[in-house]
Amino acid sequence: MSRIVGGIGIAHTPSMGYQFDKGMQSGFDPKWRLWYDGTQPVKRWLAELAPSRIVIVYNDHMNYFDLKTYPTFAIGMAEHFPQADEGYGLRPFPGLDGDPNFAWPIARALVRDGFDLTFCQELELDHGVYSWLPYVLDPPWPCKVLPIAVNMLMQPVPTPQRLRALGANLRRAIESDGRDHTVLVLATGGMSHQIHGTRFGLTNEKWDRYFLDTIESGLDELVAIPIEKIMQAAGTEAAELSMWYAMRAALSPDARAYYRYYTLPAVTGCGVIALDEPHTPR
């Protein structure tokens, strides 16, 4: 039986990726050096955990999905997920591999339990994945991934309750898989930020730190906060944090934070939490 061995919640932002490439080439900007150093314990933890599959709950930013047909939830069934060109050319990283033999039983179980996802035979991954990826994994990427894309750019977006339910169903789906995969569930969404309107550039470190502290054991408390209020206090794009609920709900209630880190290098709160499952041998 496959089982979940851990979880990661992590922020994403285009500058995180750009600053990684720049940092590796000519040294990090001091503000981004903090984020690089702050994520290295996650990288070591993940290398030790060595999951055989990673489920990634993320959102695209008009870099793969256009508005012609916009899925609320989409799942990648392909054997390969190239990096999406956001208009600045591809960054120097290979695409990620998928595993249809893992993806289809998961997708079937999700549909059975009420999640009617859009099945993608092609899917390119943008900075929603590639911005944090090289901070926590080294290429060649050591394991295959199963991406689940969530609509976060056109209202109405799925509710916090629905994202928590996605996580709970993911857990059932993974545990009903007959193979012996060790699965990490990762969710990514920017923390406080707003990138339009006269509130452009708004950030809220107090909220971000509270969120990082509370997601470990206070999921009910977080899910109960109306998303509009989070958008008011932490910026409209902080709504992306609700994707982290899917990660937390996929893990057992006993999962505990192995590590958390927060910094605010530019206009988006950058935080990460790594959660251990209690049964994970260490």
Place this chain on the structure above:
Amino acid sequence: MKERQRTHEVDLSLDAPSAYLFTGEICTRAYRLNKFAFDFKYAAVRERFARDAEALMTEYALSESEKALVRARDWTGLVASGGHHFNVIKIAAAVGESHLHVGAHMCGADWDEFKRTLPRAIDLMPQDLG
């Protein structure tokens, strides 16, 4: 347009011009504008824009007012007209303006002054909002 609140008081409004939430209704209404802007992710479209912007805009069936906003590099106007900010920044990037330049435009601020104000930190908690 209501008066713009700046640094001293926290503006909690999610309505324009404080924020531009992209709704499904806006998506339907401004579909052609967004299709045009989305396609700037393709180098071939950016090259055609550089060569003959008018022909490209006509091909994508932009309205006269949308064309005027593109000509004026009026990023705020394009978002206010229904362009998704992720799409509008693709047009901005094609003419050498970053996402932060678009932010300065939205705030009606001078670029250097705007950069100094970032990030605009607040410490309200969502739970404390009425």
